[in-house]
Amino acid sequence: MSYRQAQTSGVQVNPIGNRLSKHEFGEIVIDPAASPPEAGDLALPIEQLSERIRIARDAEASVILCYGAHLIKNGLGPVVADLVREGWITHLATNGAGVIHDWEYAFQGRSEEDVRSNVADGSFGAWDETGRYAMVTLATGVLRGMGYGESIGRLVHEGGVWVPSADTLRGRLSAWAQAPIADETIGAAADLLHCIELGSWPQGWTDIKHAAPEASLAATAFANRTPLTVHPGIGYDIVYVHPQAQASVFGRAAGIDFRVFCQSVDDLGQSGVVISVGSAIMAPQVFEKAASVANNLRSQRNVDAIAPYIAVNDLQPATWDWAHGEPPASDPAYYLRFLKSFSRTTAEPLSYLAGDNRVVMCNLHRLLMHPASS
Template identity: 30%
Template sequence: MPSPSLNLTSLKIKPLAERQHDLKVDCIHKLEKEASPLMVEVLKPVAHCLMQAKETGRARILMMGAHVLRSGVQRYLIDLMERGYLDCLAFNGAGIIHDYEFARIGATTESVARYIQTGEFGFWQETAELNDIVNAAYRKDPEVGLGQAVGRAILDSDYPHKDISLFAAAARLGIPATVHVCIGQDIIHQHPNFDGAATGALSYTDFLKYAACVRRLEGGVVMNFGSAVMAPEVYLKALSMARNLAHQEHEEVRRFTTLVCDLHDLPSNFKAEAPKSSSGYYYRPWKTMLVRTVADGGDSHYVKGVHAETVPALWQAIQILEHKTGQTR
């Protein structure tokens, strides 16, 4: 006998108007935040590599956890996209949720501690309409990808804050914004209108789009802001695919730059792998992005700091180098 599955028909779903939001649109920074001079200086080598990659048409990839969107740095990232310093963004499944809620109602994030007590956590009607967007895109053209489907929907909407949507900006600019979903991790998966086949198909399309960007990584840059599992694991598989194809074509994907920005205390010699006896060995961004995949020709950088500081610092480092080299916005 098959194991029973949960019946979703009796779930109680409420409108977003009844939720207490932890973040509102006024947390989004303008392009005037003063970054730490020390952090700017540390990030200048990465900024230089981004400038070179832009000039040569190599990949400029930014991977991120959803907390990046909650840190209010959207305008910095959109500006970098518009100026050609980012040509691929990769998110976990929660990325579309915060981006969509900010665009639609100018607020996002709920208290897990509060709403899990009553079983209300994640059961918000408007947020679950993301499932309708994904399902419709799957029926029409599964090759569109999850990120592009959401981005187009926001871009074509009358949402009052769509100007700060990373997905809408990516759709407008024709930049891949890929979403790498783990089914069961995101609140929209709790809802009766969630279709695992549709989400899986569109997310797989996004993985192939991301892998195509990694195929152009020789001479490029790949960055990870705050993703401990999704970013290093998706990057690792895509890089193996890229190197497999490159080897057959007598090419290489080895000389590129990686950057990890997070809150972990890594040692000064982070370019050496941590021993298996330490907890650091199991921190994937370290061993995967800072050591193993750049061991034969690449270079890696680690910066400790919150996203509200590291993203503006990278943006400012590019500004300074542009000014020195006489480049214009």
């Protein structure tokens, strides 16, 4: 006998325009052309990081930037977008919140809500457009073999989404049932048909106007054919509050993105760079599994394991020198997942930059984009 389940299909949602959002994009955005903050003690490790990125790109190795939502909420999207356009960063990876804030800033020019107040009255995350457009975008994207990040980037870049007709999907499913073949998109077709019938989605092309598409890092990545992958957890993000949310849709999209991420990790080789900014759990946990996948496949090709240079930026004060290995389990530093896990995935010494991500990313931008003025 199965356990009782809450009827989440009964959740009431409101237009996102009714939400009192904390920040306008114009209030937080950082101009990439502005002088960066004083780097202080971080100046040397940031310079070393920039040099390793140059080495990686000269070797055509990956430069992967993993980040949490605060990179977006701190207005660093345009700074990172510059680095993407110029080819300094070859892969972006974030969690579900990172792409949600990115999309909300693009859609309505503002994001972030009062969690304490809105949880109390049941309105936290219960915003129609954020959940509904994520669902329709991912369901149609997966059908085309696109993952979470690419689908959202395409939505913003193209300003809308194409939904095939229910009859087309039924015909595809019927044909497959009569002559089944290996086709991982067939489940996506069933998901999409279910979503159309559940949510009364319009079929064909739907315009989805974005007030500030230039604010979207996902759209920049899509336009530049730079992978942006999203690595969510079911229930972690506000999109799962929506009554139409289907875990299978998010799971299929995230599954594609994990494989895309594994490819970029494989492409790190011996010269690549991994940068983790404000991602205490997602980045180290996903990276260590992707590194294992990459090394497994590399061993079958008789190729050496990856040996990337890894730089981690967070606010936690540094109490242990990770260049000398792990601390004992009796030391609290042992339980800093974003340092321990990364340190276990490369033979290179781990570089930890304890400080504000705006200081790190803006100074890194200057060193890479304007080396003559550095």
